[in-house]
Amino acid sequence: MPIYYFHVDNGTFNPDHEGSDLPDLDAARLEAVRAAGETINDSKQSFWEHRTPWIMNVTDDQDRLLFTLQFAAKVPSGEALYIPRQR
Secondary structure (H helix, E strand, C coil): CCEEEEEEECCCEECCCCCEECCCHHHHHHHHHHHHHHHHHHHCCHHHHCCCCEEEEEECCCCCEEEEEEECCCCCCCCCCCCCCCC
């Protein structure tokens, strides 16, 4: 089974030295989304205060970059209205 590595940079680089055995790339994508949610949840308030996106680079066992996730929170500095785009 292939091994996938989920490296996170949230202002500090956190390499994944262990990796995860997953059946295929689709499973790695699902795991990346799950792990991103867990990382955000574990960060508590610091995620909301961070000014740049957090990045997760997913690689294979030969350090080939397979895909990247970016996640960020944007909080308006003052009162703001949300106006949905009309399609």
